[in-house]
Amino acid sequence: MSFTLWFTGLSGAGKTSLSSRLYEELLKRSIPAELLDGDVIRNNFAQDLTFSKEHRNINVKRIGFLSKLLNKHGVVAIVAMISPYAEVREQNRQTIGKYIEVFVDCPLEVLETRDPKGLYAKAKKGTIKHFTGVSDPYESPQHPDVVVNTDVQTIEESLSVILEHLKEKSFIE
Ligand SMILES: Nc1ncnc2c1ncn2[C@@H]1O[C@H](COP(=O)(O)OP(=O)(O)OP(=O)(O)O)[C@@H](O)[C@H]1O
Ligand SMILES: [Mg+2]
Secondary structure, eight states: OOOEEEEEOOTTSSHHHHHHHHHHHHHHTTOOEEEEEHHHHHHHTOTTOOSSHHHHHHHHHHHHHHHHHHHHTTOEEEEEOOOOOHHHHHHHHHHHSSEEEEEEEOOHHHHHHHOTTSHHHHHHHTSSOSOBTTTBOOOOOSSOSEEEETTTSOHHHHHHHHHHHHHHTTSOO
């Protein structure tokens, strides 16, 4: 059964890391899936968009629409995007239907020490503007389907929580 699994959370929280592990796990089970990662989308699908609220929301809605199309053809969509605004996440939930929201949660202090791309340092200096969590809002999900806490769980532990949820809801066997 096809579905969209949507990772939301701050930069560096672990969306890309977790989504690529989940993708591998689905392929191992011969479940057709496509990975839609925010960075890849920004470079190939949304070059026209800025990081304004309006454009971020357009981006999230576009990928929501694409996910629904993939689902229609039996392909699981795994999306890893910050998706900071609750309203469009909810719109996607309504339009997609089989939508599982995973909140990749991690305290800002931990993210600032991880900072794999050096973005938090730049955001704090003001070299990057509109940086989510520092100089741009992030509306934490109020009713996510799954929460993973990557400050206290390993990637594999978080992945198990997600796989268990998918089994529980009969999305996978
Ligand atoms: N328990 C954990 N779960 C996930 N990632 C972890 C964990 N512990 C450490 N990390 C590290 O944190 C970083 C997470 O980066 P990742 O690129 O996955 O984040 P992201 O949410 O995709 O960020 P962005 O929005 O900037 O794309 C990686 O370097 C990863 O190795
Ligand atoms: Mg990423």
